[in-house]
Amino acid sequence: MSIAQRSVAGEGDVHPRVAENQSPELDAQARIEFTCDTTNLPWVIFRAVHRATHLHGLPTRSRALLAALARTVDAKRPYAAIFARRELLTGRAMQSMRTFYRSLDDLESAGLITRPPQNRYGQAGLFGRAYLHLTESAAVVLGLVAETHPASQAAPAEVHEGTGPEARGDSLAQPSASVADGAIYKDLYPASQKRQPGTLPADLQRLTSLGFHEFLVFRLMTEARQHGKRLSDVVEVVWDHLKLAHAPINYLRKLLQTPTDFRHQRLARQTAVAASRDAQRLAQQVQEELARCAGRTFFDPAGTRKIVLSTDASMMTLHEAHEAQPRVAAGAWAGGFIDALRRGRIVPATAGLDERFAARRRMQQPPRTPAPTASQPRVLTAAIGERLQELRRLTRAVARTGGAAFA
Incomplete structure (x- = not known):
């Protein structure tokens, strides 16, 4: 079929002839080539x-032959x-005769078709046709x-008979598909995706x-992975220096090439x-518990320490x-005190x-000797008497010599 118009087709003053441009045989041939079977199945x-x-x-x-049998x-x-x-089945399945028989063997072994033996006309001595049958499966x-x-499976259907396909008036238990091969266009941005494409961490x-x-x-990120690193680790470690760098891009790329273990x-x-955060939290808890224990007295369970x-709460x-x-x-005693209090010590x-x-204190400490008072006269013992006599002799000797004994 010619689709070029005579007024525009051609070069210069040369144009196709009218007879060539309007050929009914070409149009009829094109219509025949694009016709198809109009049977409604x-x-x-x-x-x-x-x-x-x-x-x-x-x-x-086997699937092609089964589809041909389903059409027939x-x-x-x-x-x-x-x-x-x-010939009809091989044409619809688009198979050769050898492939056709192999497909029949596959379907029969799968239990989808049955091939009864070929009938025989006894009177005439001729063989009849061998027909194919679909199985129940x-x-x-x-x-x-x-x-x-x-x-055993019919009971649940009776319980939910109000929700079955018959109650809804549907002819199928499952809804029909809107397209032949399922969804063609997929959701490129599903709700379950953690990070949208193109979004940085x-x-x-x-x-x-x-x-x-x-x-x-x-x-x-790709270059860091090639060097066995993670860009997040490198940026986290050198962020303070990276902010002050004159050329941060070159500086960061150079760091990716170094053998430094930034992850460690x-x-x-x-x-x-x-x-450090745990130590601060623990110190705060210790101070809070000490504030509650201020001015109180504690003992150990044995009663030997007070x-x-x-x-x-600044001194213990x-x-x-x-x-x-x-x-x-003295020193950092607050932590040990709170720990002993928590453990029940x-x-x-x-x-x-x-x-x-x-x-216990009275038992372990010796009794003190009471100091003499004026109401209790002193008792002269032998040791004290000897000491007094020695002092008297020394005094007399000093008096006679005029202090020469100490010269």
Whole structure:
């Protein structure tokens, strides 16, 4: 068919002739080439062909032959004989005769068709035709018959009879697909995706403030992976120096090529920060518990030690049962005191513990000799008498010599 117009087709003054431009034979031939069969098949047959084409577990040749059988079988009598010659089935399946017989063997071994033996006309001595039949499993798979459920599975259907497809007036248990091969266009931005395409990680978005483009950051991530590093580790370690760099892009690329283990440095820094944070939190808890214990007295469970805190919890006084004088705690004693209090090594003071501590102290310390008073006269002992006599002799000797005894 010629589609060029005479007024525009050609070169210069040369144009095609009218007879060549308007040829009815060419138009008729084009219409014949693009004609097709106008037979309308039932919708059930179309569904059966579609299911046969997409059936899993069979070779391609077997699926093509099964689709050809689905087009040929009677939809109202799916178990009846299929009246079709081999030429018709091979043409619809687009197979050679050898491939056709191999496909029949595949379908028969899969239990989808049956091939009864060839009939014989006894009177005439001639062989009849061998017809093909679909099995029950094939009819169910292709959707030509409804699937039958056992009696054990029929009870749930009776319970939910108000929600079944018959109650809704539908002809199918499952809704029909809107397209033949499922969804063609997929959701490029699903809701379950953690990060949208083209979005930088949260710890690398600060690089954009230094002049890094997003695509450059992705490129640097690839380069870091090639050098066995993670760009997040490098940026976290050198961020303070990277902000002050004159050429941060070149500086960062040079760092990616160095053999430094930035991941170890980042983990060490994070560990130190976490330890410092834990120490501050523990110190705050200790101060809060000390404030609640200010001005109180504590004992150990055995009653051998007495601990007294000052009113402002800044000083701790320790009394031992075998010591005469108390001791004042020095250094960082607050942490050990709170730890002992939590573990039950010291308990708040009670009347029983106070009496037990006083009794132990009286038992372990020797009694003091009372000092002489004016009401009690002194007793002259032999030792004191001898000492007095010696002092008298010394005094007399000094008086006679006039102090020469000490010269």
